Amino acid sequence: MQAGAKDRKKEERSIDYLRLFPNEMHMDDLYVEPRLQPIPKGALADRIALVTGASRGIGAVTARVLAQAGAQVILNYRSKGARAEKVAAQIDADGGKASTIQCDITVSEEVGSMLDQIQREFGFLDFLILNASGGLEKDKGEEYSMLLNCWAQLDLLKKGLPLLQRQGRVVFVTNHLAHFYGQMPVYPGYEPVAIGKLAGEKALRAMIPQLATRKVALIVVSGDMIEGTITPKLLNRTNRGLIEFRREQAGRLPTVEEFGQVIAEAAADPNLQSGATVYVGGTG
Numbered sequence: 001m002q003a004g005a006k007d008r009k010k011e012e013r014s015i016d017y018l019r020l021f022p023n024e025m026h027m028d029d030l031y032v033e034p035r036l037q038p039i040p041k042g043a044l045a046d047r048i049a050l051v052t053g054a055s056r057g058i059g060a061v062t063a064r065v066l067a068q069a070g071a072q073v074i075l076n077y078r079s080k081g082a083r084a085e086k087v088a089a090q091i092d093a094d095g096g097k098a099s100t101i102q103c104d105i106t107v108s109e110e111v112g113s114m115l116d117q118i119q120r121e122f123g124f125l126d127f128l129i130l131n132a133s134g135g136l137e138k139d140k141g142e143e144y145s146m147l148l149n150c151w152a153q154l155d156l157l158k159k160g161l162p163l164l165q166r167q168g169r170v171v172f173v174t175n176h177l178a179h180f181y182g183q184m185p186v187y188p189g190y191e192p193v194a195i196g197k198l199a200g201e202k203a204l205r206a207m208i209p210q211l212a213t214r215k216v217a218l219i220v221v222s223g224d225m226i227e228g229t230i231t232p233k234l235l236n237r238t239n240r241g242l243i244e245f246r247r248e249q250a251g252r253l254p255t256v257e258e259f260g261q262v263i264a265e266a267a268a269d270p271n272l273q274s275g276a277t278v279y280v281g282g283t284g
């Protein structure tokens, strides 16, 4: 078969696969369920937030929104220090308070050192935003998604819990493919990540009673594919047409700004009960 014809066949197969998704949800407006309270200006003054994976994308925007509401934000990154510094400098320039901290959350000793440093510099945490994720890295092996998306999240929460203030909030950021894993099909190539993230969500939820003894709440925020981000672009290489298909199906995709805003609001909304899941974008 000619290379072009082969490619076309591959594309058709991908689209057929994608059509397995029921087409129920259109987003005339950004769909967020349950509706959240906007964060009043200055409401988070004197609060301290650690956002993992804040060197770019969704984590960076979440940190910016929390800082705009007055929180002191600590931007965790794994390797992209210069990028994280740039995000922090922009937050500072806009009148917020931000600092950066390096830590590969899959390395338990680094997690310990990061938390020690936070304790020395800030004393406590009000918000722990578990945003860092991955698992599509080619060089890391099959077990890496489970290590990063499950065990590392649990390790960070267990070690960080003594630092969390009473009424503190933990937010686990996930996506619909992982949150609904087993109930809806997953794009080829993404399954290990979906399995790891769902395992992570379940492991964190199992901590809810322990968190409650310290009046700390866990909120899960699950998003549809987010417009312009790297993960869908990577998936689009092996599932051609994926982004366009999902955009068309849902009406539109949430932007990074919208998703980050919701994650910050979910952290700050006092009406959300521990264990609540906030959905952003179409779930159909």
Ligand SMILES: NC(=O)c1ccc[n+]([C@@H]2O[C@H](COP(=O)([O-])OP(=O)(O)OC[C@H]3O[C@@H](n4cnc5c(N)ncnc54)[C@H](OP(=O)(O)O)[C@@H]3O)[C@@H](O)[C@H]2O)c1
Binding pocket: 052, 053, 054, 055, 056, 057, 058, 059, 076, 077, 078, 079, 080, 081, 103, 104, 105, 106, 130, 131, 132, 133, 134, 148, 173, 174, 175, 176, 222, 223, 224, 225, 226, 227, 229, 230, 231, 232
């Ligand atoms: N993108 C989407 O379409 C989408 C949709 C719904 C939900 N989400 C969720 O939103 C979250 C963020 O996604 P994203 O697309 O913004 O991710 P991303 O662009 O791939 O960014 C990942 C961030 O995590 C950091 N990171 C990766 N491995 C790490 C580790 N071992 N230790 C510490 N930090 C690590 C990276 O740091 P370095 O840059 O320093 O390496 C980077 O800051 C994820 O939980 C994802 O599941 C994403």
